[in-house]
């Protein structure tokens with residue numbers, strides 16, 4: 128499986144796969160502290176709601192394990208809190224990071240409160256590191272459960288052709304966006320493992336092309352039968368290609384089920400309703416934000432204009448230096464270097480929201496690690512029930528409320 132996050136506890140180190148360079152180059156970069164994590168998250172070297180949270184948490188774990196902070200438990204707790212507050216500012220829409228920061232802060236505060244202020248700094252550091260490491264483990268297990276619940280739901284609720292389903296997804300929600308397996312892409316992976324998948328389609332996902340660069344890469348890597356389409360082909364695809372279900376991830380699900388996800392998700396939900404195609408959100412409970420009543424309260428990140436006006440990719444050699452006419456042995460053109468090309472007219476204004484909000488009304492089900500929630504007889508989601516009986520400190524519980 129592709130690994131976006133490589134963490135070692137002894138000696139402590141964290142490396143991430145630089146997703147800005149994919150699919151052309153597989154390069155891992157070191158993230159030794161919170162500052163490096165902040166910049167990697169903001170620049171989208173790592174992206175995807177769960178991956179952002181895990182990288183932020185583990186970067187601070189590495190920093191705590193490799194730098195002298197203080198002997199004092201109180202001072203270590205304050206240090207951790209300040210670093211987490213800083214990390215949360217890196218990107219605003221995905222709630223997983225704020226959720227992780229809240230839980231980790233509480234763990235260090237509780238630990239510091241048990242100890243005398245002047246000593247115990249080491250115990251507080253260790254409590255933080257253990258909790259951050261546990262997040263990595265829980266995320267993979269949660270994603271596998273999401274994959275199973277989502278696959279079973281699609282098998283039993285969506286239209287099948289010769290017993291199999293065809294699924295469309297958007298953005299990247301796979302191993303690259305999580306600690307492993309993925310959420311929506313995890314559902315597709317599980318359908319494939321169960322021999323229930325006829326075909327997967329993934330959108331290009333303009334403007335950042337997470338679909339074309341990352342999801343297509345993961346699907347090809349895993350040899351899952353898949354086809355890439357541009358975002359503008361989705362309506363024709365639903366009309367002509369027998370799509371059984373659309374399954375996407377989420378950056379924040381508000382208490383009523385309105386869901387912020389990659390820009391373009393809302394358009395797919397509208398199209399799915401028109402074409403009577405099932406529309407599913409797949410996300411861990413850490414993405415559910417009960418403190419946000421509905422989608423109108425979700426802060427949508429707006430990104431730089433040049434993400435829309437420019438495209439990035441490799442420059443292909445027309446004629447190779449060795450006279451081979453620019454072809455590799457396998458017949459593919461030779462990529463020379465990454466270049467950025469302007470594709471928009473000079474002087475035009477640009478609006479670049481990174482996410483949109485899909486109203487709960489357009490969503491048929493929300494798949495989490497504990498099962499699929501559907502709307503009740505009143506036509507609303509009861510997401511609070513997902514947290515019933517959960518211990519506050521459990522890493523699967525969203526204490527964001």
Ligand SMILES: CSC[C@@H](O)[C@@H](O)C(=O)COP(=O)(O)O
Nearest residue numbers: 174175176298300304376377389
């Ligand atoms: C499991 S990832 C879920 C979402 O974070 C994903 O669908 C998405 O919108 C990612 O956006 P990105 O801007 O690439 O971080």
